Amino acid sequence: MASITLPNPGVPAASRAVQATTEQPWVRWSLIAIAVAFLGVFLFLPLAIVFSSALEKGVSVYVGALREPDAMAAIKLTLIAAGISVPLNMIFGIAAAWAIGKFDFLGKSLLVTLIDLPFSVSPVVSGLIYVLIFGLQGLLGPWLAVHNIKIIFAVPGIVLATMFVTFPFVARELIPLVEAQGTEEEEAALTLGANGWQTFWRVTLPNVKWGLLYGVILCNARAMGEFGAVSVVSGHIRGRTNTMPLHIEILYNEYQFAPAFAVASLLALLALATLLAKTVVEWKARQQSTELQRMSGEAL
Amino acid sequence: MSIEAVNITKRFGHFTALDDVTLEIPSGELVALLGPSGSGKTTLLRIIAGLEFPDVGTVRFDGRDISDRSAQERRVGFVFQHYALFRHMTVFENIAFGLQVRPREFRPSRNQIRTKVHNLLKLIQLENLADRYPSQLSGGQRQRVALARALAVEPSVLLLDEPFGALDAKVRMELRRWLRQLHDEIHITSVFVTHDQEEALEVADRVVVMNEGRIEQVGSPDDVYNRPASAFVYNFLGNVNLFHGRVEEDKTYIHEVETGHVVYVRPHLLDIARLPNGGSHFRARIKHINAAGPLVKVEAIAEWGDPVRVELPQERFRSLQLMKNEEVFIIPKDVQVFPVRNEAARAK
Numbered sequence: 079m080a081s082i083t084l085p086n087p088g089v090p091a092a093s094r095a096v097q098a099t100t101e102q103p104w105v106r107w108s109l110i111a112i113a114v115a116f117l118g119v120f121l122f123l124p125l126a127i128v129f130s131s132a133l134e135k136g137v138s139v140y141v142g143a144l145r146e147p148d149a150m151a152a153i154k155l156t157l158i159a160a161g162i163s164v165p166l167n168m169i170f171g172i173a174a175a176w177a178i179g180k181f182d183f184l185g186k187s188l189l190v191t192l193i194d195l196p197f198s199v200s201p202v203v204s205g206l207i208y209v210l211i212f213g214l215q216g217l218l219g220p221w222l223a224v225h226n227i228k229i230i231f232a233v234p235g236i237v238l239a240t241m242f243v244t245f246p247f248v249a250r251e252l253i254p255l256v257e258a259q260g261t262e263e264e265e266a267a268l269t270l271g272a273n274g275w276q277t278f279w280r281v282t283l284p285n286v287k288w289g290l291l292y293g294v295i296l297c298n299a300r301a302m303g304e305f306g307a308v309s310v311v312s313g314h315i316r317g318r319t320n321t322m323p324l325h326i327e328i329l330y331n332e333y334q335f336a337p338a339f340a341v342a343s344l345l346a347l348l349a350l351a352t353l354l355a356k357t358v359v360e361w362k363a364r365q366q367s368t369e370l371q372r373m374s375g376e377a378l
Numbered sequence: 379m380s381i382e383a384v385n386i387t388k389r390f391g392h393f394t395a396l397d398d399v400t401l402e403i404p405s406g407e408l409v410a411l412l413g414p415s416g417s418g419k420t421t422l423l424r425i426i427a428g429l430e431f432p433d434v435g436t437v438r439f440d441g442r443d444i445s446d447r448s449a450q451e452r453r454v455g456f457v458f459q460h461y462a463l464f465r466h467m468t469v470f471e472n473i474a475f476g477l478q479v480r481p482r483e484f485r486p487s488r489n490q491i492r493t494k495v496h497n498l499l500k501l502i503q504l505e506n507l508a509d510r511y512p513s514q515l516s517g518g519q520r521q522r523v524a525l526a527r528a529l530a531v532e533p534s535v536l537l538l539d540e541p542f543g544a545l546d547a548k549v550r551m552e553l554r555r556w557l558r559q560l561h562d563e564i565h566i567t568s569v570f571v572t573h574d575q576e577e578a579l580e581v582a583d584r585v586v587v588m589n590e591g592r593i594e595q596v597g598s599p600d601d602v603y604n605r606p607a608s609a610f611v612y613n614f615l616g617n618v619n620l621f622h623g624r625v626e627e628d629k630t631y632i633h634e635v636e637t638g639h640v641v642y643v644r645p646h647l648l649d650i651a652r653l654p655n656g657g658s659h660f661r662a663r664i665k666h667i668n669a670a671g672p673l674v675k676v677e678a679i680a681e682w683g684d685p686v687r688v689e690l691p692q693e694r695f696r697s698l699q700l701m702k703n704e705e706v707f708i709i710p711k712d713v714q715v716f717p718v719r720n721e722a723a724r725a726k
Binding site: 265267268269271272273276280 | 427428429448449452454455456460462463464465466475476479524528530531
């Protein structure tokens, strides 16, 4: 019978590094400290200041600033702009992802580039585009003026600018997902007698629902917070064409700090809610994608 | 239902996937489309299913031209290599899908669907897994669910694209026997694609051997294995030794200078002897012996320097007591000869 003698380790195991990739404790702790300090100064401190400044002059001033008619109008307009642009961009995003992910056609890469355009163009330029098209001196301005249709310095312009700026969010989120899932399940549905509409509602959409929700959350956050493009087309008419970010700027410029921060705190709360929702959705989506990997991994 | 594919041509860009292919499949048969990857077998299957449309040609079911019908209208059962189960639906919902998407007037009642799905679950022996999701099943179980899902709509034909390709060897063996049994019970016209010759020969009533977008031979497993129509078929359906030679009247000379023909011999149709037996033979030196398995695999170097593979039964090997580096005589028991022109034409 053969016996094997294991070499006796000369150094006790505890004193050795547990893993090759682990650093000395002091390196680890100083890196963590730097990261925490950075986050504290640039993220937590400003957030705390927003809320403390908002409540500086008491709860009644805070509530008063939010219930003031112009503030209410701004909140309402922001909700309207987001309420129109987010569902529309959801539909466009799904349509674009479906077309790009499931089909091959001429000009596909051009379409992908165009979808990214709002990301690469400065928001101010995005706003100016609409002024140049629909403004009084713009391309369609005279015709619109004759027919008494107001777009620039009115709600339609704000909605259009918001839509343009937030267009890529849903599409960008869905395209890689749809592409990764391929077309086999759709083909299976077709051979089982489902029509295109049934295939879409019962197979394609349920498979991308978490990615879609994630895209919608990001899209909504941006739609409510958009400043640049909306600022150009809004005209800043108090109580009529001011959105929340524009209203905050006006209040701030008028040295009304407490009300400005009060409205700002609403936007900050929205950001926190978005973050929370995003985390939950990401967690769900990750579960789904590991499932997907497990399935395709075993299939190989 | 019988299937006819007539003069089918299909190109993808510059690549010709199918080149004027005509195939008839009689009702109730289980047919294998066998070929290497890129031979066009999957494309042909997808064209029959209506998932792909030919550039030229006609598809008929029971003599009716259905070339313009969509996959949705053709009522075929299609089983995908990677199962393509709906991952957000349970096993039950997957199998019921085809019944639930029917227009209201043709849709069975809730109870009928339930009964039908449970019968199918019984058929695939997964009755207690109805509420599982596809990700919770093994590969073999998934493929059986995919099959049940395809059968639920009572298809006129069953098409399977490399149905066992993604499974490990043992499950694969079980599942293909099970498919054969199932077919013997329900007699639905079935076509399955495979690149595994063993699978095709074991399961199918008829084998269609394909290569480079054309059909090389259609025949029973016995036909294609023992009476191959071309060098390709002989080559593809098992291991071969290949010699150049020429044919004169009824004699075959191997390794002559003038090489008008290619001579193919399967390794198990070669014998080894210590002495020439007066018949055909050539000299060789044994290089390697692998005695694991039902046949002993011997690698030798022929007198002209080419490697030769021989497979001997264990008893024969033991009685010979062969050693490495030994000089022996190799005796062909049966050979297949194909003209070289055939090969040159194929190579184009």
